[in-house]
Amino acid sequence: MKNLALAVVMAGLAGPIWADPVQITREMPAAEVPLPEGGTATISRIQDNDNVVSGDWAKTSRACPPFCVQPMSPAEGVITIGELELIAMLQDPKAIVVDSRIPDHYKTGTIAGSINIPYTEAADRLDALGCEIDFDGFDCEGAKPVALFCNGPWCGQSPNAARNMIKAGYPADLIHYYRGGMQVWRMLGLSVEN
Template identity: 65%
Template structure:
């Protein structure tokens, strides 16, 4: 009797364990194309809730549309320097993703509204390069008698359309001129073109 009862309980426990394992495996999507070796995907907070950033899984996918273009008239679409201003750190996708996961950091899409409306990086806020120096209060600065007091400035990262886009470099220089500390600014030079070239998630605002 005890032996039968024990076998029944073991069978029930095994069944529960198998159900839990199969549910966990079903919930964990297996990605062929990850972001990095130990990072298949990441989840970031956005104004509309959490969004998962991952890469397009179709290994035959190719970039198309505006970001497939290799050549644009220069000026205005000239290749940008690696560093837009002294003291500013230029970063890549993994560093940008780390900032997107940092609740104390702000990632800024500094493009004009028409570009922003076509799609942006999940978790980025829109602050166009044309007005950013007037809205440093959104980035931890305070208005004082001389302009801006940026003692409490947050860590920020700016991006625009890519290596040929001058919008985020212009925004960065305007921020520094207004008193924002250069060492608190990162520049994602690859911008939307590199982001999409790598098949990373884009959201419509």
């Protein structure tokens, strides 16, 4: 009996004996997404069943303003999406996923397959999203579906980017808003690329 107790204690020190696999969904253990610079990345969830969000991502109460809870939709016509829809857009060669955070935030880690267009530049860089520069600004007849995200449900960077893009002529119905942002992405243990 003493040896059995010692074996149980030693196994506990080595880590969990039965760790349940962590998949994205029952049917999707992971997802391959193309990278803007070429190649692919795998999006999966952290396999440690005891993993917790830590550091700045664990903060729940930031001063408002500027960190106020954002509406579910930042503008009329914009489509709010969740993680599975964002992964599908990352896999869609016709869609573009934009990390609309400032460069300092982007450098702390992002979602693989996304590009960085800071919210302060979004209305001026519509050519990166399928619009063409013309004499009056942009012709967005060839605009692509785009998903915007930032730090989380309290972050105003991607909602501001969406509103500014619409003012500059980008079709609202082609803008998708991942409201959960990096905070929820990390909370779910999904892959972060540095």
